[in-house]
Amino acid sequence: MSEKTLNEFKGTAEQEAALKDVIAKHHDQPGGLMPVLQEAQGIYGYLPLEVQQMVADGLGVSLSEVYGVATFYSQFSLTPKGKHQISVCLGTACYVKGSDKILEAVENQLGIKSGECTPDGLFSIDSCRCVGACGLAPVMTIGEEVYGKLVPDQVKKILDSYRTEGGAAE
Amino acid sequence: MTINELNEIRKSKSDLIKVRRIIASEAEKLAEKTGYRKQVLVCGGTGCQSSGSKKVLAALEDELKAQGIEDEILVVRTGCFGLCSLGPIMIVYPEGVFYAQATPEGVRRVVKEHLKEGNICKDLLYKETVHEDGSIISLAETNFYKKQRRIALRNCGVIDPENIEEYIGTHGYEALHKVLTSMSQDDVIKEVLDSGIRGRGGAGFPTGKKWMFAKASQNDVKYVACNADEGDPGAFMDRSILEGDPHAIIEAMAIAAYAIGAHQGFVYVRAEYPVAVHRLSVALDQARERGLLGKDIFGTGFDFDIEIRLGAGAFVCGEETALMTSIEGHRGEPRPRPPFPAVKGLFGKPTVLNNVETLANIAQIIRKGAAWYASMGTETSKGTKVFALGGKITNVGLVEVPMGTTLREVVEEIGGGIPNGKKFKAAQTGGPSGGCIPAKYIDTPIDYEHLVALGSMMGSGGLIVMDEDTCMVDISKFYLEFTVDESCGKCTPCRVGTKRLLQILEKITSGKGEMEDIDKLEELATHMKSSSLCALGQSAPNPVLSTLKSFRDEYEAHIKDKKCPAGVCKSLLSYEIVADKCKGCTLCARNCPVKAINGTVKQPHVIDQSKCIKCGVCMSNCKFNAIIKK
Numbered sequence: 001m002s003e004k005t006l007n008e009f010k011g012t013a014e015q016e017a018a019l020k021d022v023i024a025k026h027h028d029q030p031g032g033l034m035p036v037l038q039e040a041q042g043i044y045g046y047l048p049l050e051v052q053q054m055v056a057d058g059l060g061v062s063l064s065e066v067y068g069v070a071t072f073y074s075q076f077s078l079t080p081k082g083k084h085q086i087s088v089c090l091g092t093a094c095y096v097k098g099s100d101k102i103l104e105a106v107e108n109q110l111g112i113k114s115g116e117c118t119p120d121g122l123f124s125i126d127s128c129r130c131v132g133a134c135g136l137a138p139v140m141t142i143g144e145e146v147y148g149k150l151v152p153d154q155v156k157k158i159l160d161s162y163r164t165e166g167g168a169a170e
Numbered sequence: 171m172t173i174n175e176l177n178e179i180r181k182s183k184s185d186l187i188k189v190r191r192i193i194a195s196e197a198e199k200l201a202e203k204t205g206y207r208k209q210v211l212v213c214g215g216t217g218c219q220s221s222g223s224k225k226v227l228a229a230l231e232d233e234l235k236a237q238g239i240e241d242e243i244l245v246v247r248t249g250c251f252g253l254c255s256l257g258p259i260m261i262v263y264p265e266g267v268f269y270a271q272a273t274p275e276g277v278r279r280v281v282k283e284h285l286k287e288g289n290i291c292k293d294l295l296y297k298e299t300v301h302e303d304g305s306i307i308s309l310a311e312t313n314f315y316k317k318q319r320r321i322a323l324r325n326c327g328v329i330d331p332e333n334i335e336e337y338i339g340t341h342g343y344e345a346l347h348k349v350l351t352s353m354s355q356d357d358v359i360k361e362v363l364d365s366g367i368r369g370r371g372g373a374g375f376p377t378g379k380k381w382m383f384a385k386a387s388q389n390d391v392k393y394v395a396c397n398a399d400e401g402d403p404g405a406f407m408d409r410s411i412l413e414g415d416p417h418a419i420i421e422a423m424a425i426a427a428y429a430i431g432a433h434q435g436f437v438y439v440r441a442e443y444p445v446a447v448h449r450l451s452v453a454l455d456q457a458r459e460r461g462l463l464g465k466d467i468f469g470t471g472f473d474f475d476i477e478i479r480l481g482a483g484a485f486v487c488g489e490e491t492a493l494m495t496s497i498e499g500h501r502g503e504p505r506p507r508p509p510f511p512a513v514k515g516l517f518g519k520p521t522v523l524n525n526v527e528t529l530a531n532i533a534q535i536i537r538k539g540a541a542w543y544a545s546m547g548t549e550t551s552k553g554t555k556v557f558a559l560g561g562k563i564t565n566v567g568l569v570e571v572p573m574g575t576t577l578r579e580v581v582e583e584i585g586g587g588i589p590n591g592k593k594f595k596a597a598q599t600g601g602p603s604g605g606c607i608p609a610k611y612i613d614t615p616i617d618y619e620h621l622v623a624l625g626s627m628m629g630s631g632g633l634i635v636m637d638e639d640t641c642m643v644d645i646s647k648f649y650l651e652f653t654v655d656e657s658c659g660k661c662t663p664c665r666v667g668t669k670r671l672l673q674i675l676e677k678i679t680s681g682k683g684e685m686e687d688i689d690k691l692e693e694l695a696t697h698m699k700s701s702s703l704c705a706l707g708q709s710a711p712n713p714v715l716s717t718l719k720s721f722r723d724e725y726e727a728h729i730k731d732k733k734c735p736a737g738v739c740k741s742l743l744s745y746e747i748v749a750d751k752c753k754g755c756t757l758c759a760r761n762c763p764v765k766a767i768n769g770t771v772k773q774p775h776v777i778d779q780s781k782c783i784k785c786g787v788c789m790s791n792c793k794f795n796a797i798i799k800k
Contacts, residue, residue, distance in 0.1 A: 030517060031479070031499035038441065038480060065500075072501040072658070073482030075441055091403030092598065092634045093560030095648055104785075108763070129485070129652065131442060132406035134560040135217040135254025135567055146220035 009050045018043050019051070023058035033059060033069055037076060046077045082117045082124030084162050088140040091130030099138035103127055105152035106140070109159050122163070171461045172469065173347050176338060183339025186244070189263050190328050194308060197264030206244040208285055212272075213259040213327060215250030215413050216406075216445050217567075222273075223258035229274035230260075233281040243285055246336075249414015249449075251327035253314060255566040256296060266308030270296035314565050317584055319546065321554045322370075322407075322530035323570045326414030331449050334456040337417040343462055345536035346421050349428055350470040353536075355385055358429040362532065364540035366552030371397055371488070371525030372603065372629045373705070374551075374618040377532075380522055383512035384430040387520035392432040394423050395516060395523045397493055398439035398446070401485040402601030403652070405632035407556040408526035410568050412439065412446035415530065416453035420463065420476060422524075422532035427474045430522055435476040438493050442483065450478060485602075485656035488630075489704045490523045492658070503660045504704035525630070527556055547573035551617035561598075561634035564589050574615040577607060581635055592637035596720070600629030602649045602656075603709030605716025606642060625716035627709070641738035642721040643728055647675040649713040657706065664707025667698040671714060680741040683729040692718065737799045740784045744800050747788075749774040751796035758788035758797065 022039040026032035036055055041047055047070050056063040070076045088103040103125075107113055110123050117124035133139050136148025147158060186204045189197045190211065201207065212218075212227050227247060234240040251259050256270035260277065267290055269280060276294050283289045292300050298314075299307050309315055320326075329336040337343075349358055363378025384392060396419060400408040412419065423435045439447055454476055457463040465473045479497050486492045487502040494516045496502035515521025531553060535543045544552045551573040557580065560566050564586030571580060577597055581587065588594050596606040605626035607614065614620050618628050636645070650672040659665045671694060674687050695711030702708045718725060727733050734742040747758070747767075752774040759767040759775055766782045769775030777788070789797040 031497050033499035034479070034482060034496065038482065068501050069499070072503075073484050075482035092601070092632065092648070093404040093566070095403075096561045096634060096636060096640055096645075101785075128442065128483075129401070130403040130406070131216070132400075132409045133217050133220045133254070134404055134406060134558060135257060136220055137560065137566070139220070148220055 009048050011044060011048075011050060015043050016054070019054060020058065023055065027059060033061065033066065034073075037066070037070055041076060046080045048078065080117060080121070082122055084123050084142050086123055086125045086140060086142050087128045087131075088114075088125070089129070089131050089133075089138065090127045091134070091137075093130070093134035094138040097137040099140075099150075101152050102138050102140055102150050102155065105155040106159070109156055123159070173351075176343060176347065179335050179338045180341065180344075183335050187329060187336060187339045190261075193310075194264055194266050197266070201264040207242045209244045209246060209263045210285070211246045211248050211261045211263070211327070213249070213251050213257060214247040214331075214445075215254070215257075215327075215410055216443075217250065217254035218257035218259055219445065221257040221271075225274050226258045226260065226272045226277050229277045230281065233278045234285070237281055237286050239281075239286055246330045247332075248328060249326040249331050250323075250410040250568060251309075252318075252323070252410075252568040253296075253565060254568070255564075261309060265290065265306075266310065267306055268296045268299050268309040268312075269294050313586065314567070314569070314584055317575070317579060318570050319554050319572050320570050321534060321543075321546075322411060322527050322556055323414070323568065324534075325418065326410055326568075329415070331414055331416055332452045332456075334417060334453065334460060334462075337415070341537060342417055342533075343421055345533035346424050346428075346462070347468055349425050349536060350468050350472050355429050355431065358425065358536070359385060361536060361540050362429075365531075365535045365543040366540075366547070367528065367531055367535065367543065368551065368618065369525055370527035370555065370630065372600065372627065374628060377524060377528055380512060380524070381426060381429050383510065384432075384520045384522045387513050389520050391434075391517075391519045392430055393516045393519055393521040394427045394430070394432045394435040395494070395497070395521055396423055396435065396437040396526060396529060397488065397490070397523055398437055398443075398526045399481045399488045399493060400440060400443075400526070400630060401488040401656075402603075402630050402632045404560045404598075404634050405558045405601060405630045407558050407568055407631050409440075409443050409446050411526050411530050411556075412443070413449050416446075416450045417457065418530050418533060419450070419526060420453055420457050422529035423476060424463070424467070424474050425532055425536060426522055426524065426529070428472055430520070432522070433473050433475075435474065436479055436497055436516070437476060438479050438481055438487070438497055440483070441480040447478065447480065454478070484658070485652075486658045486704070486706050489706055492704065493523065494521065501658070503658045504706070506703060527631070548615065548617045550619055555616065555628070555631060557631045557633040559585050559633050559635065562588050562592065562637040562640070563635040571616075573617045576613050576615050578612045580616070580633065581612070585635065588635065588637050592639065594635065595638050595640055596636045596642065598626075598634040598636065598645070598713075599632065600627040600709075600712070601632050602652045603627060603705065603712055604629045605712045606636070606645065606720060607716075608720040625712065625719050627712070639736055639738070641679075641734050641736035642717040642724050643675065643679055643734075644736075644738045646714045646717050647672065647679055650675055650710070653706065653710040657710070661701075661703035661707060663698045663701040664703065664710060667694055667702070667707065668710050670694060671698075671711060675714070678725065678728050679734070679739040681728070681732045681739075683725075685726075685729055687729065688718065688722070688725055743784060744779055745777055745782060745784060745786070745789060746798055746800060747775050747777055748796050748798060751794050753794055753796070755793070757791050757793065761787050761791045763787060 052066045056066045114125045139148045258272045260269040260272045359381045367377045368374040484502045487496045492502045492504040511521045556570045653668045657664045754772040766778045
C-alpha cells in the first residue's frame with residue numbers, strides 16, 4: 001500500500017507497552033474500543049495499521065471492526081500529523097465571518113491542502129466544525145493555542161512564529 | 171452526606187453567592203458578613219480563555235499579593251457570562267461593575283486603583299455600563315442582560331464550577347434529596363410532565379413522556395444518558411453549561427435515574443471540548459467524594475454513578491440511536507426506530523437520553539415546582555431557551571430568553587443589532603438541519619411551532635445572524651458540504667441525496683445553473699425528507715428548501731443573470747478598477763498575489779481578468795475605494 005511506503009511505522013517498545021496497558025485497562029469495559037483508539041492515538045499521534053492490528057488482537061475483535069471505527073470518526077487519523085496541528089474552524093459563525101479565506105491563506109502559506117502535512121513534518125492543516133469559540137470568529141487553533149478574530153494577513157506572522165521558535169505566538 | 175451536612179454547606183456559602191446576584195446597595199451590606207470585602211469573578215469559559223483570561227487571572231492573583239490584599243479579596247474563576255465577544259470578562263462585586271476585554275496591565279491597575287483604593291477604573295469598563303454623566307450601571311442592567319431570564323444558565327458566570335460547595339450554596343443537590351426522600355418515581359415524572367419542558371436538543375419531544383416510557387419498560391438494567399455531542403456548528407450552549415455548572419447536570423441525571431429506575435449513567439461529550447470534559451470530571455469526583463454519587467445516596471439505598479464517554483468527531487452521533495451505537499464502541503450509525511431507546515436503547519436496555527440544556531432545568535423544576543416553570547413561555551413551548559448568538563451581530567454570545575420572545579428582541583435589543591451599519595438579512599436556526607428566517611419575519615415569536623412553520627426548526631439553539639453580504643445560495647452550499655461530510659453512509663437517500671444536492675448547488679454558484687435545477691433541488695429534497703433513515707438525512711435538505719422559499723430570487727439571479735447579488739460566489743463576480751478614482755499608487759499591483767494588475771505609476775491601473783483569482787486583496791488594500799466588485 002502506498003500509504004505504508006510513505007510513512008513507515010516507527011513505533012517504539014515504550015509505546016507498545018503503553019498501548020498494552022491501555023488495552024488491559026479497557027479490556028472488560030463494554031464499548032471499550034473507542035476509548036482505546038483515542039488513547040492509542042494519544043500515544044502514537046495517529047493510528048497506522050500496525051497499531052490497529054495490536055488493538056484488534058488485544059481486545060479480541062477483528063481488524064475490520066477496528067478499521068471500521070477508526071475510519072468512521074474524523075478525530076482518528078490513519079496518517080501522521082504535523083508537529084504543529086493547525087485546525088481552521090469552518091463552523092457557521094466562522095464561515096460567515098470569512099474563515100474560508102483564513103484556510104486559503106494557511107494553505108497558500110504552507111503550500112499544502114487541508115488534510116495534508118508539510119514534507120518537513122512541521123505543520124499539518126485540518127478544518128474543523130466549531131470549537132465553540134464563536135465569539136472570536138473566525139478562529140483557528142494550532143495545537144492547544146486558539147487564535148481568534150483573524151484576518152488573512154495575520155496568518156504568515158503566526159506561522160512564522162512557529163517556524164522560528166517552535167513555540168506559540170504572543 | 172446527610173441533609174444536615176448539605177444545609178451546613180449551603181448556609182456557609184449562600185451569602186457569598188448572594189452578593190453576586192442582588193443589587194449593589196444590598197450586596198454591599200451583605201459583603202461585610204462574608205469575610206471578603208470584594209469578590210472578583212473572572213470568566214474561565216472557552217471563549218474568554220481563548221482571548222487570554224488565564225493570563226488575566228495570573229496577573230490578578232500576582233498583583234493582589236503584591237498589594238498585600240489577597241486575603242480581603244475573593245477571586246472566583248467561573249463559567250461563561252455569555253458576552254463572549256467582550257472577553258476576557260471580569261466582574262467586581264458587590265458593585266457589580268463589568269470590566270471588558272481585560273488585559274494583564276489593565277488588571278494590575280484595577281487591583282491598585284479599584285480594589286485597594288476604591289476608585290473604579292471607568293475607562294476599562296464595558297462602555298455600555300458607563301453613562302455620559304459618569305454614572306455606572308451594573309451588568310444586570312445592560313441591554314444584553316435586561317431581557318434575559320436565566321434558568322438553565324443561572325449559575326454560569328456566577329459560581330466556581332470546580333467547587334461543589336459553591337453549587338450547594340445555590341441550593342444544589344436539594345432537589346435530589348427531595349426526590350429521594352419524599353417523592354415516588356411517578357411523582358417525579360408527573361412533575362416533569364406538568365412543567366411542559368420539551369427536549370432542548372432539537373426535536374422538542376416532551377421530556378416527561380420520555381421518562382414515563384422508560385419507567386414503564388420492564389428490565390433489571392436501565393440507563394440514563396446525557397447527550398453532550400453538540401455538533402451543530404455555531405451552537406455552544408451545552409459546552410457553556412458543562413463548563414459553568416456541571417453539577418446541575420449530575421444532579422439532574424441522578425433524578426432521572428431515580429425516576430426510571432436506572433443506576434448507571436453516561437455522558438457522551440465531544441472530545442473537541444477539553445475544558446468541559448475536565449470540569450465535568452472534577453465535578454464527578456467531588457460528587458463521589460461527598461457521597462452524592464455512588465452507593466446509598468443520602469442513606470436512601472439509591473445507587474447511581476456516571477461515566478464519561480468521549481465522542482470522536484462525528485456529527486451523526488448527536489442522533490440518539492447513533493449516539494448509543496457509538497457508546498457501545500461501534501461506528502456511530504443510526505438504526506431504525508422503533509424500537510425506541512426507552513424500550514431498547516443502550517446495550518439493548520431501556521434508556522433515557524436527554525440533552526444538556528434540558529437536564530440543566532430539571533433540578534429547578536423539582537425544587538420550584540411544575541407550575542413555576544410552566545408559567546414561562548408560550549402555550550406549547552414552556553420555559554426558556556438558550557441561544558448561541560453568532561455571525562454578523564454585535565453582541566456575540568449566549569443568551570437565555572423565555573420561549574415566545576421575538577426574533578427582533580433577540581437580534582436588535584439583546585444582540586445589539588448588526589455591526590457596521592449593515593442590514594439584517596436572515597437568521598439561521600437549527601444548524602445544518604434548520605433553515606433561514608428572512609428579515610420580514612423578524613417579529614415572529616420564537617418557539618418550536620413557529621420556527622417549523624417558517625421552514626426552520628429550534629434545533630439545539632444556534633442562531634446565526636446574516637447581513638446583506640451573505641449569499642443564501644452559498645450558505646445552502648455550505649450546509650450541504652457539511653452534511654455530505656457528515657452523512658454516515660448507511661442509507662442511500664442521505665448518502666447519495668446530499669451529494670447530488672451539493673452538485674446542483676455547485677453548478678448554480680459556478681454560473682452553469684439552469685432553471686430546471688431549482689425543480690430538481692425541490693424534488694430531490696422532498697424525497698430525502700420522506701425516505702432517509704434518521705433525522706440527519708431527513709433534515710439535511712432544510713437549508714435548501716427554506717432558502718428557496720424565502721430567497722428564490724437569489725437563486726434565479728445566479729441562474730438567469732449569472733450574478734451573485736451578495737458578491738460572494740467567486741465565479742460570478744469580477745473586480746474592476748474605476749479609472750476616475752485610481753491614483754496610480756501601485757499598492758494593489760504590489761499586493762496582488764498573482765500579478766494580475768498592470769499599470770504605471772500615477773496612471774490608472776487595470777486588472778487582467780484572465781489572471782485574477784478574485785481574492786479581494788486589491789480591494790481591501792486600496793485607499794481610494796477605486797476597486798469595485800461586480
